Amino acid sequence: MDKDLILLFLQQGIVSGMVVGSVYALLALSIVMIFKTSEVPNFAQGEIFMAAGYCALFLLVFQATPVWLAVPLTLVVAFAGAALFRRVVLTQVSRASGSPVNLVIATLGLSYVLKGLVRRTGFGDTPRSFPALVSTDGVMIGQASITRLDVAIFLTALAVMAFLFCLFAYTKVGRAMRAVGMNPKAARLMGVDLQRIHMLVWGLSAVVSAIAALLISPKILMTAEMGGIVTMAFAAAIVGGFTSLPGAVVGGFVIGIAENLVGLFISSRAIVVAPFVAIMLVLIVRPQGLFGGRVAIKKV
């Protein structure tokens, strides 16, 4: 491979990687948000993402709902569904045993229910394409070529991240969420309603995943299996240390760029193995992740 080609591939890989990476970052943020407050890695995050994508597809294509209505409606459905799952199912699961293992199993259950439901509706049996809301004309950045849609994806994702940052830094409810993540008991003593915060976090996390689905769906063929993308997001979260929100963002970009470079330089077929390799590499080289601190030992 000569030098020019390598340079071109590098640019293309990094620019395309930033675009997909921003979507991974959103998914990783939704995972980390829940993990920080509930200590549960939500294995249904990919399926929440997938189901939200299908919800939007159903509204836009099959019901011909206008975009300005379909998008908020999808987000509301995602929020309500996830908040309800947290309130009804997980509350009961912790009451029944309290073991974190059981909560994780319940999220695995949710992922299968959602996948099965989407298949039952009949939309999930064949790959579907999602209408692009932004034109797919080409844009050149350096020597890398992407589409207007890609630019829109990237900017929207950044806007969502900025919104989340402001939410957690400056609003009362955002600070309450962080407080619950640090020490639930102390937060409750300060008058924070844990149940409500948990519902809000799950709802918010689902909304962020739904936005990720709306962004990426026009670029891929939708199938009931598209939630598998969550493996990339888990890898991104681990790269970032799993409890750090900025870490999740950086991890998302790292994984997105790494995926594209592997695809360009090695083989697009090797991408499936990339998240596992990335996870193992991080755990060997820097197990606390880029932004993770020491793990606090839970007292008896």
Added chain:
Amino acid sequence: MRFLAIAVAAAVLIALPLVTTGYVVYLANLLLTFTVLCLGMHIVIGETGQFSLAHAAFYGIGIYAAGIAGTTFGTPFPVSILIGGLAASAIGFVIGMVALRMRDIYLALATFAFGEAMQWVFLNWNAVTGGPNGLRIAPARLFGLELVTDKDAYPFVVATAIAMLVLTVIVARARLGRSFRAVRESEIAAQAMGVPVRRTKVVAFGISAFFAGIAGGMFTLFSTYIHPDSLGFQTTILVLTMVVVGGLGSIGGAVGGAIAFGLISELLRQAPSFQEIAYGAILIVFMMYAPKGLFAFLADRFRGARHA
């Protein structure tokens, strides 16, 4: 009560090949294989409170390792089965050692990603696994004895399953089993008692991978063909559902769950589109209302009714 259960189980196991047809014996072989998978899952999740979401991958490693050993190199089948188990546990130990350096939950995430990576390897490593064409497995051999039909294989499948069951009981009663449960209940308390927490978790995970590998070896006794499609996450979820239905944390539950839910899932085959919803709903409902499994749930109800 326990003696009665064992007597009934023994009677059924002996009578089965005498009174039924080939398909039922095949099903029995398969359920016994899944019983061993469930025992492995029981050790890591039920006893130690850790997650292994790559059970299907280790099962696959066992199948390919044992199948290739028997088919290409003509090893006698007890050796092939052992090779399957050792190959799976060797890989399991390495992953466990790396993944358990930080948080417990990284084991779940790393094995989740490992499961997908392995399925890809099974599908693409054509030279070894036959890739998408699958792998033909020659009949298992031992000193001129050849296991051609399901009925031929049945006694050996039963023997292996019983051996693994006995091994599970031995581990559970030994110091190792007690340290598994100590880690599950409280890591700090376990550490204070001198239990090396991280090593215990890695050992539990390695043993569970060994069980899955042995189960893979058992599969090669009665099956002639394996395709990577049947080694995906779906299979891991099936095993997890079996353990959950039987009851997390009890050996009887793992065995009972494998048999009871194995039969249910055989019926669900008639309606594949409901399969995923059924697995998912069962996991959720059991975690909500019967976290100790079906048998404990029924026993509670029964006792409650008598007292009332």
